[in-house]
Amino acid sequence: FAVQQYKVLSNNVAADVMPVTFNEKENKVETSNTKWWCSGFFPGTLLYIYEYTKDAEIKAEAEKRLAILEKEKHYTGNHDLGFMMYCSFGNAYRLFGKPEDKATIDTAAASLSTRYRPSIKAIQSWDSSKNFKCPVIIDNMMNLELLSWASDNGADPKFKEIAITHANTTIKNHFRPDYSSYHVLDYDLTTGEVLRKVTWQGAADSSAWSRGQGWGLYGYTMMYRFTKDKNYLLQAKNIAKFILNNPNLPADKIPYWDFDAPNIPNALRDASAGALIASALLELGQYSNKKEKKEYVAVAETIIQSLASDKYRAKLGENGGFLLMHSVGALPFKSEVDVPLTYADYYFLEALLRYKKWYL
């Protein structure tokens, strides 16, 4: 299904841009330039499809998209280089082992490392603006994969040191006693103090924005993979507890867009959070005892089954060519609300491949 559907999507996207979402009213795939934080997901998803099917057309499409993305290895305008360059070139190098792809990853890691701020012991997510002095968002945990992988594979060891320091600072400052996380922390670069703990995409400063909880779960599971630091494993398991025991997690295990959304049970779901949580739980299961593994894998299975059902998965040829419907980008800004999103597809296929590799 993904092979056929992504050929539809590929035909809907001009050669110099990347898909973002589908505008149903205008019957048009919305696209972005390669600096948008999601630019690595389309090539990454194509590579996951190729990995499973070995379809030559899909491989050729992935290569074309990697070629337009490659220049962003020098980009330092945000913290998203990990999403952009590791989900794409990381997978390409894993599958094909081309030295030039590894060089791209190393350069991207160096670019991302320029955003490390020693005074706050963290990577600055977005540039300062009228809203924030030095914002660090929970999503940033995901970009540590690029840094850690690069150092573990011959690049400067300082990249991984930065990743570890960022992960430690995030444990210290970003979480509440119940292991839910704030979305944005604003730091003072002079004193290193946390000025405010707020939200940007969530329902309230005090709420648990669902995708943010997923980024944290995935981030600490992944950092345990690279470091074997038990604190990270414990953090991931505690985040998993918050998500899995949450009274607002629906029976089909696809979260509302925020665990504290005002109109639950009528709030919108976020398929992207579901896909990401499924993929993370499958990895966490690899580092867990029998009982925990059983619970994590059972929830991941339910998520995968829900996403694969008619409720979330598009019909062939529809949805602009995206696989999944019903994700939420940024509801407070009325942006990308109840739509397909490129990263929902990416983490859904990643979860399916992980399930096949580890649990079938």
Ligand code: GLY
């Ligand atoms: N990293 C941005 C988001 O999750 O929407």
